[in-house]
Amino acid sequence: MTREERENQILQEVIVKRTVSVNDLAKKFNVTMETIRKDIAALQAKNVVAKNYGQVTLADPYMEDSFIKKETQDLTAKTKIAQTALELVPNNAIVYLxxxxxxxxxxxxxxxRSGLTIVTNSLRINEVLSNNLNDVLLTGGRYRDLSKSYFGDWTISAIDSINIxxxxxGGDGISNDGVTISSYGELTVKKEVIKRSKKTVLLLSTSKFQRIGKYTYSKFNDVDILVPERQxxxxxRDNFPSDLSIMNQGE
Structure with missing residues (x-):
C-alpha cells in the first residue's frame, strides 16, 4: 500500500467513525507510530483532519452534522421542496431516494402512494416506508450511523443491477460546477445512482447555495431538474447553467 493510498483509507476511517485514536490507526494499517503520525500530519496539512490528545477527527470546515440534527433544520423549506418533487414521480416507477x-x-x-418500487440506501427512509403499498428495497452495505445510511461496494453492487x-x-452545498457532499461514502453511491437513472432530480434548499462540501459528486449537467423551495x-440563478431546468412550488 502506498502512502497516498493509506492516507485515503485513514481519511475514510475518520469519516465513518468520526474519532479514531492514533494507536488504533497504526494497528489497523500495520505501520509504526512514526509512520502513522507522518500520514496524519500530511492530512492535517491538507486541512481535512485534526489531531488532539492522540485522537484524530475531521477538520472543522468539513465536520458533518448528524442526520438527527439535519432532520430538524430548514424543515419548512424541505417540506415545500418535497411537495413540488412529488409531482415528478410517475405511476409504477422505479424510484431511488x-x-x-x-x-x-x-x-x-x-x-x-402505491405501486412504486422505491430503492434507498437510507435506513431512516426504509423505516418511514415500512408500512405502505409500495415495494421498498434497502440496498444494505456498510452502515454509517452519522447519516443513517449504507455505502460501499455492496451498496454500489445492488444499485448497479437496478434500472432506475x-x-x-440531496447535497450539502454547491461548488462552481456541481453539487457537493461531505461524505466520501455517499459520493460513490450517488455517482453510481446517477449512472443508473434515466432522470436525476436534485432537491436542494437555497440555504445550501452558500455552503460547500468536501467532494463534488455531480456536475450540474448531469442533473436534469433542480427543485428549491422558492423561485x-x-x-x-447565475450559480447554475442556463439550460438546467428549475422547478418551483406551484409550477
Whole structure:
C-alpha cells in the first residue's frame, strides 16, 4: 500500500467513525507510530483532519452534522421542496431516494402512494416506508450511523443491477460546477445512482447555495431538474447553467 493510498483509507476511517485514536490507526494499517503520525500530519496539512490528545477527527470546515440534527433544520423549506418533487414521480416507477433529510420529506409523502418500487440506501427512509403499498428495497452495505445510511461496494453492487426511472438526491452545498457532499461514502453511491437513472432530480434548499462540501459528486449537467423551495433570485440563478431546468412550488 502506498502512502497516498493509506492516507485515503485513514481519511475514510475518520469519516465513518468520526474519532479514531492514533494507536488504533497504526494497528489497523500495520505501520509504526512514526509512520502513522507522518500520514496524519500530511492530512492535517491538507486541512481535512485534526489531531488532539492522540485522537484524530475531521477538520472543522468539513465536520458533518448528524442526520438527527439535519432532520430538524430548514424543515419548512424541505417540506415545500418535497411537495413540488412529488409531482415528478410517475405511476409504477422505479424510484431511488438517497439518504438526505430533504429526500426524507419526499419519502413521507410517497408513503401515501402505491405501486412504486422505491430503492434507498437510507435506513431512516426504509423505516418511514415500512408500512405502505409500495415495494421498498434497502440496498444494505456498510452502515454509517452519522447519516443513517449504507455505502460501499455492496451498496454500489445492488444499485448497479437496478434500472432506475427517477432518482432524487440531496447535497450539502454547491461548488462552481456541481453539487457537493461531505461524505466520501455517499459520493460513490450517488455517482453510481446517477449512472443508473434515466432522470436525476436534485432537491436542494437555497440555504445550501452558500455552503460547500468536501467532494463534488455531480456536475450540474448531469442533473436534469433542480427543485428549491422558492423561485430563485437572478444572482442565485447565475450559480447554475442556463439550460438546467428549475422547478418551483406551484409550477
Amino acid at each position: 438517497d439518504a438526505s433529510t430533504t429526500v426524507l420529506q419526499l419519502a413521507r409523502l410517497l408513503s401515501l 426511472d427517477i432518482a432524487f438526491l 430563485l433570485t437572478v444572482g442565485e
